Amino acid sequence: GIQVKHAQITVQDGVASMLIFPESSDYTFINGEKIDTCAARPLVHGDRVLFGQNYFFFFVDPKCVGETGTGKQMIEKGTVSFESAFEEFSKRQNMLGDVGASRQSQADMEAEKQRYEEERAVAEAEKKAAEE
Numbered sequence: 794g795i796q797v798k799h800a801q802i803t804v805q806d807g808v809a810s811m812l813i814f815p816e817s818s819d820y821t822f823i824n825g826e827k828i829d830t831c832a833a834r835p836l837v838h839g840d841r842v843l844f845g846q847n848y849f850f851f852f853v854d855p856k857c858v859g860e861t862g863t864g865k866q867m868i869e870k871g872t873v874s875f876e877s878a879f880e881e882f883s884k885r886q887n888m889l890g891d892v893g894a895s896r897q898s899q900a901d902m903e904a905e906k907q908r909y910e911e912e913r914a915v916a917e918a919e920k921k922a923a924e925e
Contacts, residue, residue, distance in 0.1 A: 800821060
């Protein structure tokens with residue numbers, strides 16, 4: 794899961810970076826790559842970030858929205874998705890030979906996908922209700 798002090802995202806001179814705290818490095822991935830160091834890691838538009846095995850985010854740089862669209866548009870176009878992030882993560886971990894706790898079974902991934910879709914549907918319903 795996400796630690797209380799898991800990571801910090803900063804923007805300096807127009808460049809976003811993510812600093813991973815030491816106790817969280819085993820559970821943080823950017824674009825499927827496990828982050829092992831405490832050095833700041835630059836983030837670029839569209840980067841996929843996975844905290845633990847369940848919390849997927851993608852980075853949207855407002856300067857690049859005109860090129861690929863807003864976060865919502867990127868999701869709608871399929872540019873980024875929960876499924877593709879987990880697939881990337883799984884392939885990367887298999888390639889690295891990590892068969893430990895950081896790899897999920899297909900059934901676990903499907904359950905997470907369903908949970909994500911349900912949460913997204915609830916959030917959309919709440920948003921529509923608030924607009925009415």
